[in-house]
Amino acid sequence: MLADIESEDEGDDHPLPELPNVEEYDQVRMRLAPNPNGPWHLGNARMPSVIGTYKDLYDGWMLCRFDDTDPETKRPDLDAYDQILDAIEYLGFEPDEVIRASDRVETYYDHARELIELGGAYTCSCPAEEFRQLKADSEACPHRDKDPKTVAEEFERMVEGDYDSGEMVLRVKTDIEHKNPALRDWVAFRIIDTPHPREEAAEYRCWPMLDFQSGIDDHLTGITHIIRGIDLQDSAKRQRFVYDYFDWEYPEVIHWGHVQIDAYDVKMSTSTIKELVEAGDLSGWDDPRTPAIASLRRRGIRGGAIVDAMVELGTSTSNVDLAMSSVYARNRELIDEEADRYFLVRTDDGNVAHEFPVIDAPGGGHPPVHPELEDRGTRDVPVGDSILLEAADVPDREDRVWLKGLGCFRHTREALQYVGDDIDAVSEEGVPVVHWAPAEENVPVRLRTMDGDVTGVAEPGFADVGVDEIVQFERVGYARVDETGEEETVAYFAHE
RNA sequence: GCUCCGAUAGUGUAGUCCGGCCAAUCAUAUUGCCCUCUCGAGGCAAUGACCUGGGUUCAAAUCCCGGUCGGAGCACCA
Numbered sequence: 287m288l289a290d291i292e293s294e295d296e297g298d299d300h301p302l303p304e305l306p307n308v309e310e311y312d313q314v315r316m317r318l319a320p321n322p323n324g325p326w327h328l329g330n331a332r333m334p335s336v337i338g339t340y341k342d343l344y345d346g347w348m349l350c351r352f353d354d355t356d357p358e359t360k361r362p363d364l365d366a367y368d369q370i371l372d373a374i375e376y377l378g379f380e381p382d383e384v385i386r387a388s389d390r391v392e393t394y395y396d397h398a399r400e401l402i403e404l405g406g407a408y409t410c411s412c413p414a415e416e417f418r419q420l421k422a423d424s425e426a427c428p429h430r431d432k433d434p435k436t437v438a439e440e441f442e443r444m445v446e447g448d449y450d451s452g453e454m455v456l457r458v459k460t461d462i463e464h465k466n467p468a469l470r471d472w473v474a475f476r477i478i479d480t481p482h483p484r485e486e487a488a489e490y491r492c493w494p495m496l497d498f499q500s501g502i503d504d505h506l507t508g509i510t511h512i513i514r515g516i517d518l519q520d521s522a523k524r525q526r527f528v529y530d531y532f533d534w535e536y537p538e539v540i541h542w543g544h545v546q547i548d549a550y551d552v553k554m555s556t557s558t559i560k561e562l563v564e565a566g567d568l569s570g571w572d573d574p575r576t577p578a579i580a581s582l583r584r585r586g587i588r589g590g591a592i593v594d595a596m597v598e599l600g601t602s603t604s605n606v607d608l609a610m611s612s613v614y615a616r617n618r619e620l621i622d623e624e625a626d627r628y629f630l631v632r633t634d635d636g637n638v639a640h641e642f643p644v645i646d647a648p649g650g651g652h653p654p655v656h657p658e659l660e661d662r663g664t665r666d667v668p669v670g671d672s673i674l675l676e677a678a679d680v681p682d683r684e685d686r687v688w689l690k691g692l693g694c695f696r697h698t699r700e701a702l703q704y705v706g707d708d709i710d711a712v713s714e715e716g717v718p719v720v721h722w723a724p725a726e727e728n729v730p731v732r733l734r735t736m737d738g739d740v741t742g743v744a745e746p747g748f749a750d751v752g753v754d755e756i757v758q759f760e761r762v763g764y765a766r767v768d769e770t771g772e773e774e775t776v777a778y779f780a781h782e
Numbered sequence: 783g784c785u786c787c788g789a790u791a792g793u794g795u796a797g798u799c800c801g802g803c804c805a806a807u808c809a810u811a812u813u814g815c816c817c818u819c820u821c822g823a824g825g826c827a828a829u830g831a832c833c834u835g836g837g838u839u840c841a842a843a844u845c846c847c848g849g850u851c852g853g854a855g856c857a858c859c860a
Contacts, residue, residue, distance in 0.1 A: 301795070301808085321860050359859050414858060421856080422784085455858050466785040468856040476858035496860050519786065520855050543788080543853070598794060598809070605853060609793045612810050622823060629820095658823065690819055712819055719819050760820045782821070 301598055305340060306538045311510045314346035318374070318381065319353045319500060319514070322366040324556040325571045326373045326579045328592070328608075329545045335596035336542075337513055338379035349507055350374065350381035353500060354388045355493050357482040362388075364483055373579045377589040385507075387499050388487035394494040395445055397502050397532075398456060398475060402437050406531035407474060409440035410457045421470045424463045430471070444477060447491040451479045458498070460527040468520040469527070474498040501525035505534050512539040516603055542601045549610035549736070550577040574736050574778060582613075585778040586756045586766025591617035614781035621756045621764060621780075626655050628751070629667065629690070629721040630731055630759035631674045632742040639674040639742070641725050644695070646704040651722075653691025653760075667691060667745045672725040673702070674743060679720040688712050688719045690760065721760045733765060735779040748775065756780070 308314055316337045320330065341348045350371065354362040367386070374381065387394075401407045410417065410429040420427050432440075437456075444454055456475040464470050473495050481488040494502075500521070504512060512522075522539045529536045547554055552562060554577045562568045563576075572580040582592065594616040599606050633639040647669050655662035669692065681687040681697045686705065688694050694711045695702035711717040728743040744759070751757060751767050757777070758764050769776040 319860090323860080353860065356859060359857095418857090452858065464785090466856075467783095468785065470856080472856095473858055478858085493858095495858075500860090516787070516854050517860085518855090523786090523855095541787085541854090548793080595794090595810095600795060602788080602795085603853085604788050607793060609810065612794070615810060618822075625822090627820080627822085653819075657818075657820080688819060692819095709819065717819095721820070758820085758822065760822080762821085764822080 301600065302336065302339060302343070303601060305344065305511050306540075308344060313510070314340065314344040315349070315508050315510045316341060316346060316513065317349040317351050317504065317507065317509050319351050320370050321356075321360055322352045322354050322362045322370060323360045324363050324366050324560050325369040327554050327556060327559060328547050328577045328579065328582065329554050330370075331373070331377060331579055331592050332542075332545055332596045332599070333513070334374045334377050334379050335593040336601065338374075338377065339593065339597050340511070340513075341379070347382050348379070349509070350384045351503060351507070352384075352386040352388070353496060354386055354482075354484070355391075355496065355499050356478070357487075357493070358478050358480040361480070362483050369580075376579065376583055377593055383507075385503075386484070387494075387503065388482055388484050388490075390499075390503070391487065391490050391493070393506070394475075394499055394502055395492075398441060398494075398498075399438065401458070401474075401528065401531055402434055402441055402456075404531050405434055405459070406528070407437065407441075407456050407458050408432050409437050409444070409454055411454050414452070421462070421467060424470070426462045426471075430459065430462070441475075444475060444492045447477075449477050451477045453477065458524075458527055460524070466520070466523070469523050472497060472524050474528075497521050497524045498528065501528050504537055505529070505532075509537050512537050513601065514539075514541060516541045516543050540601050541603055543603050543605040545599065546605065546607045547577055547610060548607060551575065552577055574734050584766065584768065586621065586764065586780045587613065587617050588620045591620055610781075617780065618764070622758070623656075623659070625756045625758040625764055626662065626751070627653065627657070627665075627758050627760050628748045629653075629723050629745045630733070630742045630748075630762055631676055631721065631723040631744075632733070632740050632762070633674070634740050634742070639676060640680050641672050641674050642697075643672040643701040644669055644704065645698075645701050647695070647702075648693060648704070648707075651689065651692035665691070665745065665747050667722075667747065668724050668727055670724045670726040673722045674725050674728075675720060675722055679718070679722075681718070686711065686717045688717045689722045690719050692722070721762075730774040732774050732776045733759075733762075733779050734768075734776065740779075741774075744775070751775075 318333050408429055412427045441456055455473045457471045458474050460469055460471055462470050475492055475494050477491055478493050519541050526536050563570055568576050571578045572584040591613050595613040631639050650669055651667040652664040654664050683697055686694055686696045693707040694705050696705050723743050723745050727746050729748045731742050731744045733740045753767055755767050763782040764780040765777040767777050
């Protein structure tokens with residue numbers, strides 16, 4: 287009875303559904319299969335988040351395989367390989383092995399040769415347009431019945447580079463009359479004249495298509511569970527034809543829908559972001575307005591917050607909208623404890639800071655470093671002759687305001703008159719509590735947000751905060767210190 | 783045109799396989815109250831959903847059929 291309850295509890299510990307047929311395998315083996323054609327955006331984080339979580343759950347094995355077999359249309363970006371591995375690490379996972387498809391071309395050739403020998407593939411010189419028509423009509427092309435010997439010879443000529451791009455392809459012989467046109471005699475290899483950007487692969491001209499390459503690799507690396515997008519739904523069906531020729535067992539496969547992210551104006555697409563960055567409309571992949579991993583990272587969002595949010599989305603085949611607020615909620619839990627508090631008075635146009643001489647004030651304010659953690663002590667915010675308030679916080683004439691950590695003040699003439707430190711003013715009489723900064727001794731700050739840069743001044747103690755630290759500007763929000771300097775300190779705004 | 787897939791509150795998700803315990807779970811969001819020297823954290827409460835029409839059944843979110851809506855593939859992209 288007790289054991290029942292306990293095991294139930296454990297089962298409900300994570301929101302991901304069980305992987306299918308896990309018991310049939312010695313070990314759950316999965317792969318991330320990124321295309322290194324650019325750094326990662328937020329949507330790409332779903333793959334390592336979910337697969338990595340499954341890996342931890344089942345004590346499994348995880349491969350990172352770069353599917354970089356298209357040197358032209360989805361040309362690999364040489365920097366992206368490491369950027370992607372970085373992103374995976376930031377999310378808190380580590381692949382057990384990393385391979386690149388472009389290192390394995392000979393392996394694909396070998397399997398193509400074997401497939402040809404088995405009568406499972408044929409070289410085809412039909413123009414793409416013509417074949418498309420034949421396929422639509424369920425009609426075989428004249429090349430389909432070539433004998434394997436001729437096919438083998440022509441394939442070697444493809445490998446040798448005897449054909450130009452578009453002249454010859456190798457097709458897998460499936461079922462030309464299959465009711466699903468997507469599965470009919472698909473292309474396994476084609477010629478690409480553009481050299482691969484990786485030096486090691488620059489000489490190859492005959493490249494496998496994803497369905498072939500990925501199918502071969504999944505088997506050779508012992509993948510037991512494939513998790514990928516619905517755009518590849520028919521891939522499994524196509525690849526099964528190859529698996530059947532080789533008498534291989536196809537892995538378990540799960541397809542999920544697309545993810546949309548709210549809160550961004552910029553479309554979440556590698557090519558779109560790439561264009562905007564190149565055009566200078568975004569300062570980079572880490573511009574706060576960019577829905578990219580590098581951007582969230584720079585804002586101080588923990589990888590774990592992204593993972594939690596992604597895992598919550600589950601693996602349904604429907605398209606889903608990820609609310610950034612969900613990422614923020616997770617992140618708040620992760621960073622609140624470490625985030626020391628500071629005052630930042632924003633001085634931007636339209637939000638002009640107001641300077642007030644203070645009368646009879648104590649020499650300094652001493653708000654807590656962290657309200658829940660008393661052992662962190664208190665801050666020391668000098669007052670000087672005058673202080674700054676944000677426009678929205680300025681009390682009406684004769685009204686009072688509580689300067690946090692300092693005391694109660696009344697707005698008289700053009701000054702703030704100290705009227706005491708009896709907290710009843712706040713708790714009993716409803717005097718608003720606001721943050722403030724000394725007008726003289728302060729730290730200029732540039733806060734970079736999703737809506738543009740905001741300038742302001744922080745209390746002097748903020749000068750001691752190191753780069754990469756997460757702080758909370760009271761009543762403004764959490765931010766990551768990005769750069770400290772004489773002129774100004776740059777911080778990236780995370781969220782409220 | 784052909785072939786697949788999906789549809790639970792604003793968002794995501796549980797439940798659907800094996801119909802009843804579901805006037806539907808949890809999280810997030812929003813709002814209100816409490817607490818707090820932050821608009822953060824914490825506490826409490828409220829809001830809000832089974833796409834639609836039939837059928838089977840004592841009983842349907844769950845099974846069956848039709849429809850609607852949405853998505854994906856039919857690339858010498860991944």
